[in-house]
Amino acid sequence: MTVISQLLNEPGVPPHEAKRLLTVATGRSLRELLADDEVGTEEAQRYLGLVRQRLAGVPLQHLEGTVQFGPVELRTDGRALVPRPETERLWEQAVDALGEAGPGTVIVDLCTGSGNLALALKHRFPPAGVYATDLSAGAIALAEENSRALGLDVTFLQGDLFAPLPAGLYERVDLLVANPPYVADSEFGGLPIDVRDHDPRQALVAGPRGDEVLERIAQDAYWWMGTGGWLFCEIGETQSERALGLFGSYLDVEVRSDLAGRPRILVGRKGGRCCV
Numbered sequence: 001m002t003v004i005s006q007l008l009n010e011p012g013v014p015p016h017e018a019k020r021l022l023t024v025a026t027g028r029s030l031r032e033l034l035a036d037d038e039v040g041t042e043e044a045q046r047y048l049g050l051v052r053q054r055l056a057g058v059p060l061q062h063l064e065g066t067v068q069f070g071p072v073e074l075r076t077d078g079r080a081l082v083p084r085p086e087t088e089r090l091w092e093q094a095v096d097a098l099g100e101a102g103p104g105t106v107i108v109d110l111c112t113g114s115g116n117l118a119l120a121l122k123h124r125f126p127p128a129g130v131y132a133t134d135l136s137a138g139a140i141a142l143a144e145e146n147s148r149a150l151g152l153d154v155t156f157l158q159g160d161l162f163a164p165l166p167a168g169l170y171e172r173v174d175l176l177v178a179n180p181p182y183v184a185d186s187e188f189g190g191l192p193i194d195v196r197d198h199d200p201r202q203a204l205v206a207g208p209r210g211d212e213v214l215e216r217i218a219q220d221a222y223w224w225m226g227t228g229g230w231l232f233c234e235i236g237e238t239q240s241e242r243a244l245g246l247f248g249s250y251l252d253v254e255v256r257s258d259l260a261g262r263p264r265i266l267v268g269r270k271g272g273r274c275c276v
């Protein structure tokens, strides 16, 4: 047996991560662990193995296997980006803007990854029809697994941006959300190791400039959105002006800040005021 305080005091990961890894290694809650104050030798070995992986840059969420996003718990692994807190902020704002939904309400999530935005929106607006697309077959498979595990009926479609959507949704989308890739080729090498080596490159890098996918969303969004429809799109913190220019000629637009005060959320509305 190994005393828990001894394990947690080993040099390595910060204390809050150490506690979470210990619960993964033992399958026991922190409360149970603290009550026992001891773990078996195998559990201790498993814990030290997880610490080694974490120190090598494997994201904590991959080691835990799940991540909470708004009201839904999602499986997460190397097939898609680990959903981020700033995207949760986008989800909250999109929910506030839409307000309510009926059976005719249409929600579209482009670049869905693990399905986080689409599934959290379906959870919040059960009557709405929710459609989500992603270029990556792995991401779509993960999103479908999450959809089944949560019992939330979202239509996941593999393909390029709007291309796989049913033509019947043309000019009918009430809420369009997207967290597209927005990193430039040249910025990729400077990303933190747990992002660069463990999130798919296709989820991060848009092309030589970084705004290529955003530009392509802007070319088509107007035609898919219904009158009064909302757009919420995550952008890089240096892309506000470009994003306002791309969407501002046909939507009422503004850029909002994330919790850290960085301008990260483009909000737009077709045929109505988006913001006060």
Ligand SMILES: C[S@@+](CC[C@H](N)C(=O)[O-])C[C@H]1O[C@@H](n2cnc3c(N)ncnc32)[C@H](O)[C@@H]1O
Binding pocket: 080, 081, 082, 083, 084, 087, 110, 111, 112, 113, 114, 115, 116, 117, 133, 134, 135, 136, 139, 159, 160, 161, 178, 179, 180, 181, 202, 203, 204, 213
């Ligand atoms: C930044 S990740 C966002 C994932 C997820 N929505 C989230 O918030 O965590 C971008 C996603 O866009 C997908 N993607 C990249 N280019 C795409 C394209 N042209 N059409 C559809 N999806 C694309 C990637 O495969 C990746 O899953």
